[in-house]
Amino acid sequence: MKLATLKRGGRDGTLVVVNRALTHCRPVPAIARTLQAALDDWEALEPQLRQVYEALNSGAFTDPEPFDPAACHSPLPRAYQWADGSAYVNHVELVRRARGAELPPEFWTDPLMYQGGSDSFVGPRDPVWALDEAWGIDLEAEVAVITGDVKMGATPTEAGKAIRLLMLVNDVSLRNLIPGELAKGFGFFQSKPASAFSPVAVTPDELGDDWRDGRVHRPLTVHLNGQLFGQPDAGTDMVFNFPQLVAHVTKTREMEAGSIIGSGTVSNKQGGLHGSSIANGGVGYCCLAEVRMYETIESGKPQTSFLKFGDTVRIDMFDRAGASIFGAIDQRVERYPS
Amino acid sequence: MKLATLKRGGRDGTLVVVNRALTHCRPVPAIARTLQAALDDWEALEPQLRQVYEALNSGAFTDPEPFDPAACHSPLPRAYQWADGSAYVNHVELVRRARGAELPPEFWTDPLMYQGGSDSFVGPRDPVWALDEAWGIDLEAEVAVITGDVKMGATPTEAGKAIRLLMLVNDVSLRNLIPGELAKGFGFFQSKPASAFSPVAVTPDELGDDWRDGRVHRPLTVHLNGQLFGQPDAGTDMVFNFPQLVAHVTKTREMEAGSIIGSGTVSNKQGGLHGSSIANGGVGYCCLAEVRMYETIESGKPQTSFLKFGDTVRIDMFDRAGASIFGAIDQRVERYPS
8 A cells, every 4th residue: 555645735735645656646534534544443454445545556546636746745754753774884984994994893793873864854745955065965775664653662563553654754964063072972953953754655565575573675766967877776784674763662661653763874884985886887876975985995085075065865665567656755955944 | 830741542642731849630522633633733732721720720520530640652752843943052061071072162152953853753661672782871861841833933932921931851862873973974863762751841931930031940850760869950951942942943934733842861060970869969860962072071981871671761840849740751761572
């Protein structure tokens, strides 16, 4: 099943069921007005939503609304929980190597995760707003899950059962604000502005065998200014799977329906700078920081710039037949109107 | 005006207007079913809520419902944003001194703030749940504000205008999980479990002259197991006021109505261990860590234990006539049922 949120209808938008081909959709006010409302009562409402989905796919409605990703907000325009892991430890190891530091061995067994802010996500076709290019604006292409309720101390098996939906995310990072902020010791805050999510969130069964072991086994495709920049496989080198990430969240607290847990920047192990780029036959990157780390490791300093006003970022994932699963995140970096 | 949320009526509870004396309340479904709904449309709804408040205070209703703080959830049972400052830099300086480190000078000019989790607050009379006493369970008594919408890059003056409500918070911390977590570099996560807020949130005008300069100028009273433990003044030694804290949040992002921003543990500068305790005429402490830091500075190691299962924490604030402004947070530490 595929679900999206149109911007109309207030801060939480309007829930629509979207057909598999992402061409048509249908509001479902008699079932749930918003995605959060559906998640709050998922066991009761999911079967009703699935009936609408099947009817949409079979062409049973005579008047389905055309589906326009540009009319979408993020599936949850605002959420009660957004926590982002760093499950692709290769990415973390590169960060450390680029600054000449060792990766602590426990990073391979204890997930790294930060608490994100979730009150003001932007839509998948909205600008990446910033007041200053000097902040070092970077994309981070990731996969995320939306969960149901999970008790404190849940095992990964219990946590896995609470995974309701999958989506993509652009976890924008302000790289030049990170060192100063992390030096203060309390983690990211100003360096993590509003994230954007894919137009559509899908139930895991939509991926068939490509959802297994708590991981999404498809390439995550990133274009920068229309050029292919990355297509690493999201199922490869993901050291902690989603059930483990959700269990990490719940070690000391309950977690409520509608919580979003991210994978961290997707990153595959590659030989080095020259073999990793798309031009040289590599799988490329899901953030600019990664190519800059390869550059730093090989030549002492980064060559590639961060994003500038006017640059565009497109993040998508395709099924085996080449069709977009979630719709594309497609954002342009713009100066915030002040 | 005073507002609270009763637990009945679903995950977001039922908004009630509470009279000034905290004896009676009234649901207002025709105005707003939940506090978040009221905040989402505050300009239009606040005058209507104030009419109910005035009628409650003047005894105009023949059938007001008795107000029971034990029936309350936190005013926002779940929120889209909970960010907590460390505005009482004295507290931060003691933490550093206890471990022999210097406070970086910029800590006096650049607020320290962490991104909290906000999907599953507990009510003011609910247990502090934990699976293990060895986590080092500690209270942190603080003041917090709830805001309206704030644009990116807001000045403190603009940010201050968006402060809608004030309340108290017990920002429970798991002290023994903090060192390992901060060493990972991404800030607090498992070490900050569910917070609880006071039964009632109040508009700033309820404090009269005691709300000035963006600070609450009243003592914050903490009892542990029925014994007075702290009563530092929340308006003293608060280096960053609430407008500055809100402006810090919005440096790189917009902030939405219903965001909660905390002050950090209230802490007044005192001479040292022996002069700081209530027994010796000091103002005491708003967390156990603070007395432990004084003990460490004076004798090399802490003497006071963290909270044990069965311990109780009561946090309250009284007006000049001795009446509770917000109602009391009153929690018992209990083992989470697994």
